[in-house]
Amino acid sequence: MEVLAKKGREENAWIYLARFRNSREHLVEFVDSVEPGIPREKKWCINISTQFGCPVNCRLCDAGGSFNGNLTAEELLAQVKYVLGTRNFMRTEKLKVHYARMGEPLLNPSLIASLLELPEICRPNTPMACVATTAPAGSYQQLVKLAEIKDKIYRAGKFQLQFSVNSTDEGVRDYLMPVKKMSLQELAEFGERFWDKSDRKINLNFALARNIPVEPEVVGKLFNPEKFLIKVTPVNPTRNAEINGLESMVGFEGKPDLEIAAKFRELGFEVIVSIGAKEEIDIGSNCGQYVKMWNTVNC
Ligand code: SF4
Numbered sequence: 001m002e003v004l005a006k007k008g009r010e011e012n013a014w015i016y017l018a019r020f021r022n023s024r025e026h027l028v029e030f031v032d033s034v035e036p037g038i039p040r041e042k043k044w045c046i047n048i049s050t051q052f053g054c055p056v057n058c059r060l061c062d063a064g065g066s067f068n069g070n071l072t073a074e075e076l077l078a079q080v081k082y083v084l085g086t087r088n089f090m091r092t093e094k095l096k097v098h099y100a101r102m103g104e105p106l107l108n109p110s111l112i113a114s115l116l117e118l119p120e121i122c123r124p125n126t127p128m129a130c131v132a133t134t135a136p137a138g139s140y141q142q143l144v145k146l147a148e149i150k151d152k153i154y155r156a157g158k159f160q161l162q163f164s165v166n167s168t169d170e171g172v173r174d175y176l177m178p179v180k181k182m183s184l185q186e187l188a189e190f191g192e193r194f195w196d197k198s199d200r201k202i203n204l205n206f207a208l209a210r211n212i213p214v215e216p217e218v219v220g221k222l223f224n225p226e227k228f229l230i231k232v233t234p235v236n237p238t239r240n241a242e243i244n245g246l247e248s249m250v251g252f253e254g255k256p257d258l259e260i261a262a263k264f265r266e267l268g269f270e271v272i273v274s275i276g277a278k279e280e281i282d283i284g285s286n287c288g289q290y291v292k293m294w295n296t297v298n299c
Contacts, residue, residue, distance in 0.1 A: 001078040017290050020075050025068040026052050029101055029290045030079040044092040048079040051103025056134055056179045059244040060207055060235050063102040073113035077121055095125040100132035106139035115149050130160040135182040147194045162203035163187050168218040188222040195227040203231045208249040220267035229270040232261055
């Protein structure tokens with residue numbers, strides 16, 4: 001792996017652009033970030049890419065548009081090692097490794113092998129692994145394997161699964177995330193089998209966009225609040241979101257008192273309203289943007 005560039009700020013995020021296999025077809029981004037006001041010694045987040053581009057092509061993300069294959073387990077872990085190495089593998093109280101940058105992690109068969117090796121390369125820290133997915137229909141077996149690994153080596157809250165839901169209307173979900181994927185009913189049924197009482201709740205992520213239907217009652221009928229929580233995020237200001245007219249219902253300043261969050265809470269769900277720092281948006285840290293910019297400038 002060759003790191004070609006980095007941008008960002010120490011107090012928010014460093015975004016790295018790297019090339020694998022000595023080929024411009026094999027560029028990825030990965031991120032070293034902190035939560036505002038919390039030092040890396042307390043909480044440190046690393047967000048890695050799983051594919052070269054993304055075949056899913058979500059309407060609110062810039063990672064799609066091209067797809068040049070999967071990273072190997074070694075290439076997945078190289079991103080984590082690089083970030084840890086920049087700080088000499090220092091100790092932190094909480095290390096989160098997100099498989100959530102470019103690519104749909106469940107479409108990469110090397111995801112499982114990399115999760116098996118991750119704890120070893122994170123020493124002296126014990127990582128919490130987070131996998132964010134649209135839950136493509138054909139990757140059900142990968143989810144089953146994730147459940148096995150979670151029970152084997154990421155017990156007691158060291159694993160976080162996040163489903164990108166975005167709307168409660170299946171037709172609109174298909175529009176936003178144009179891949180054949182598990183229905184809401186199937187996600188709920190899978191969660192029932194996946195979740196164990198020592199686990200973190202499974203996140204149902206909604207990037208709230210104007211005119212995109214989200215009905216808390218539909219979620220309430222299908223999902224158990226003891227096993228699932230709701231995460232509400234803004235639609236990041238990506239080029240694709242703009243082209244597709246997806247305007248965020250959640251701003252980036254402060255924490256809005258969202259009516260929809262209140263409705264979910266009334267139904268018994270824990271709700272996290274997760275708003276990226278404005279500085280992060282200014283860095284242009286949204287998924288796929290750095291690789292796209294690099295290709296535009298250097299082609
Ligand atoms: S949101 Fe995830 S799955 Fe969708 S295009 Fe972006 S990287 Fe791919």
